[in-house]
Amino acid sequence: MAWKRYAEARAPLEKAVELRPDMFEMNAPLGATLYALGDDPAAYRVLSHAHELNPQNAEVAGFLFKVALFNLQDRDNARKEFEAVRSQTGDGPNVMYYLGRLDLMEGKVDEAIRKLTIAASDPPFPDTPYYLGFAYFKKRDLTDAEQWLRKAAKLAPRDYRVQQRLALLYQAAGRKEEAEKAFAESSELHKHDVQATEEALACGHSLDTQPLDQSRPACEKLFDPEDVSKLVTLGTLYGEHRYYAEALDAFRRASDLEPDSYEMQYNLGLTYFRLKRYAEARAPLEKAVELRPDMFEMNAPLGATLYALGDDPAAYRVLSHAHELNPQNAEVAGFLFKVALSLAQSRARKQDYAGAVGYLRKAADLHPEDPETHLRLADAYTVLGDPSKAEAEREQARRLDHAGH
Structure with missing residues (x-):
């Protein structure tokens, strides 16, 4: 990135x-x-x-x-x-990527190759094959180096380092024409990076200092329908200035180009969410969570979206997982509390008081200082024929109510 x-x-x-x-x-x-x-x-x-x-x-x-x-x-x-x-x-891909790169820095080429090969089985970063190819190049194994560098070129086609390393490989192999072509492509990609950086700075400065209509000409230079990096840069710049509607086209196109990237799906879904277009936010956020199920940052906005759509069972499931991932987040805890109360009320209407108790207990765990939740628990225990628990909840509600006054 x-x-x-x-x-x-x-x-x-x-x-x-x-x-x-x-x-x-x-x-x-x-x-x-x-x-x-x-x-x-x-x-x-x-x-x-x-x-x-x-x-x-x-x-x-x-x-x-x-x-x-x-x-x-x-x-x-x-x-x-x-x-x-x-x-x-x-030996997960992330940790093996960094350990492999450390080995490469320290000249432990065989160890680097072993670790980076594991990382490359599920590349955590687009440059993983590049470093594996680089390791083979340092070993003077030009055949395997070329194989991995070609994979790197497919995975990160705009990384000028890949073409630069391929050029050196071709040069070492005596393939002069291919070397010259790769050197030229590397130089062109590097110029493209510099240009994109200048365009991003110009867009950001324009958005900081001018109205949106006057900023558009500078910013729309970043809209390259085949360049994910520039599209995400444009969407992010618009988003940082709260121009969420303007960010949509860039994020939509980026998600089309990389549909299996959790980040692209997250960017698109979060932008719809900020526009309160919850129905459209749901699918990309669900895809982001499918790709990264144990990442709080993916689960939280999906849970909030489901809550806004009134899909309480799905919202409860996702928000519960988000709360497990980050119990300190007060906003998620607040959404989960509301959903738990709503589901408890729904169960009670269906005379499923045992089910209602489960949701009410969750709500009480989230906000133990709320007397109303304890009163609802008391009512549910009364219907279930458990007077001792009902009285304990009423007493707790009285204590909390007294403390609040």
Whole structure:
């Protein structure tokens, strides 16, 4: 993901952390943004704090904390951290990618090839085949190097480094014409990257300083229907300035180009959600959760969307999972509380009081200080013929009601 997508996000996120310094939801996206911008010392500091606030969220905080160590070139500590993850989770593609790259940096080419081959079985990043091809190139195995670099070119067709490495490979193999062609393509891709960066900066500056109508000419230069990176940059810039309707075309096209990318589906679904077009938000958000089922950031907006659509059973299931992933998030807890009460009421209307009790108990766990929930539990226990539990709930409601006055 190119740094240009995150440049405009830094200031508002830093302000959010300044206002709520001990809230995980503020620190984690700022840390990820700083990491994406390459400001590793700042990313290290913020992600360390995020990791302290919510050590269970390994993907958002802990893993990025380790990546910051990696990018700070603190190789010894980075290796220790990634080996610790490996001992807990096994040889997953993410951890093997970074351990393989560490081996490559340290000249352990055979170990790098072994680890990066595992990572390449389910590439966590588009440049995974590139580094595997690079490792084979360093071993002077030009046949396997070419095989993986060609795969890298398919997976990341706009990465100029791939063509540059292929050019060097062709040169080493005495294939002069192919080398010249690859060098030329690498140079063209690099120019394209520089141009895209300049266009993104121009669009962001224009949106910061001018009305939307005057900003459109600068921003629409980013609308390249075959370039996912530029499309996402455009959609993100519009979104950061709350022009969500304008962001839709870019995010729609990006999701068409990469339908199996959870990020593309998330961007599209979240934009529909912000426009309160909940019915249209549902499908892409469901796809994002299908692709990344254990990521809080995917589940939370889907749960809120289902709640807005009135699909309480589905909303309860998704919001419960989101709450398990991040129990500290008050907004998700609030939605789940409301859905639990709604489902309890629905069960009671059907005279399924045992079912109602289950949902009411969940609501009481989420907001134990709410006297109304305990009164509803008392009524349900009364109907179920359990007077002792009914009286205990009434007494709890009285205590809470008295404390509130």
